[in-house]
Amino acid sequence: MTRRILEQTPFLVLAALCLGTALLTDRFLSPVNIGNVMLQASVMAVVAMGMTYVIISGGFDISVGSTVAAAGCAAASVMLEWGTGAGAVAGVAVGVLVGALNGVLITKLDLNPFIATLGTMVVVRGVTLLLTGGRPIMGEEGLPDAFILYGRDRFLGVPWLTWTPILLFIVLWWVLHMSSYGKRLFATGGNREAAYLAGINTDRVRASAYVWCGAMAGVAGVMLAARLQSGQPTSGEFYELMAIAAAVVGGASLYGGEGRLEKTIAGVLIIVVLGNALNLMNVDSYWQRIAIGTVIVAAAAADRWRMGRGN
């Protein structure tokens, strides 16, 4: 029974946080603020969903922040020449490429995921700054109208930027929790040797997780470019840390083999709502960092405590 309740912790924490904030300040539930929270959570949610795949596979990817920036700049540049669709595809393609590179480094060269993605994080950022000269990409007359609308407009009252993670969530959730591929991913992360002995191509499974993660970082990069109406070579910093934090707050195990996509989303919302609440209550932004850091440590400690209770 306690176990059942413990498993729902991320949702309970999120509900308590929302309730508490709503009671403390009436601005929290205003349509403008809710829209803000959704927009802030949207980009982060996409990155965090990809990260959840990698963490479940038993890995780690700290290159996603750089990938977001690279994908955004690639999308913006291509878009100015060949239009919105081509730009979006280019952005996602950059993400897939970086993910594939990470996957090869980690499985074929057998590098530690932390070190391998630390390397790609720095290299990708460097290449992005080099090719853009460190300047934002927005063209003479700005990015195409369709793209600007995607970053600004709503559909059924919900921003297009929020529809994106909702649709992706449905696909990614199904793949992770309903497909045979998902089983292979959980098995590989839970015990790589056992998965290998059961005939699973664990290298391919692990590499594919980085490709998913890179692709999601690519999508997030395109979304961020739409929101900022430009490709920003310095954007996306700390996204990797926030995405990992969201997955851990949502209960994914850094040892691999455990995690649920809906809980990662809860983790994203906990972090975003916490920041938003402190903002609304005019708490210094320095304090916000301290608060978020504390939540991350508390989530990790709760995870250890839960593991220690048997099983």
Place this chain on the structure above:
Amino acid sequence: MVSPPALEARDLQKAFGRTQALRGVSLRLLAGQAHGLVGENGAGKSTVLKILTGIYRADAGEILLGGQPFTPRGPQSARQAGIALVPQELQVVRGMSVADNLLLGCWPARAGTVQPRALHAQATQALARLGLEIDPRRRMASLSFAEAQAVVLARELGAGDARILILDEPTASLERAEVDRLFALLERMRGQGVAVLFVSHRLDEVRALCDVVTVLRDGQVVASHSRGAYGDADLARDMTGREMGALHAAASRPPGAQTLAMPAPGGAVCAHAGRVTGLAGLLGAGTGPLLRRGFSPPAGSIAAGIGYVPSERGRALVPTLSVRDNIVLPHLDSMTGALGRFDARAADAAVAELIRRLDVRPPDPGLPARALSGGNQQKIIFARWLMGKFHTLLLDEPTHGIDVAAKRAVLTLVDEYAEKGGAVVFASAELHELLALADDIVAMREGAIQASISRGPDFTEARLRQALGG
């Protein structure tokens, strides 16, 4: 005036949540005596050990140390009171030297600086006390398991003031010669008046070493025997609470078609349909690596109809996945529908049947595999290969570290599998298992095949021992 027991436990009780682990266990350890403690997994052996060594506190009952009431406040206080424990998993720092490990945490120091000369001297002394010839300067990582165990033994015995020595499954990873050496060491301790508590699954060793053996079942003492007054069958009956018939002594089955040949120096080990081929070898004889090579690469072997059960369950089981998912793991391809969908209904149906047939407990396919006992985890790994078309099973020590009843279940499974026409290669260090089950036995030593013995007048333990050189 009779001196009081070195250690006496009276009516120990302990509950974990709603599970009553100990229901009043009493135990008397006499100075200079070796006392065996046996029982199935979950009978309460490790709970008793943890209470005696201060890791748990008993809910009720008392401990008398040399006649005086004693309540250990933690592992450290038990150690100071003279209770030494050699755990199954050795706690050593592999990167440090033997001397560092011997005096772990109490290195001789002056002004915060370790004195290398004093360290070396004290370490040498501790090793000499046990008659061990290990260079204290060696790195711990370079020691064999038996040597490392001896170092831990020397460390836990401290400066010679330990009066009670507790060993938890100390022989599980030892070769025969090493077991003999350990027993000689324990004899020496007994001679110095130390009370030895020996916890083991290996009944023959308990019989050889112990003056008294206490049997636990369901958290209670169900029997206590003195040396010479009991046999293995008595212990097995006490432990399980039921009579065990002899294993189906396989009348030699006719050899079927060869399904797999695993070459090794001196010949090849072959699997034949409808037959059990035993693979005998002491630790390090190369039986494990041979089977692993026979299952390589895994994906190809599985496609060819070959299943493999490694000697360590941890290598084959995904602890975080459910029982069901662990069973169907090698069969995912055949359970995949449109768009890569996992066919949960087909998996549930297949698994429900296997769980019933193998009597997996608890019979809940949704439980994470780590929640099951060792014997039940082993059944899950077996269940994998009883699904679909597998004609050959390679089993590496499949009964290692599981209790008597689970062992029996595993052996019966192997027997049935062969009866139905499957080919089995079965490696075990327990020769009586092989003699009971196999149609022929291949003996290996140092990676090479020494002899192949078929059922007949030569099919004896003595002949096997000779071939193994032990």
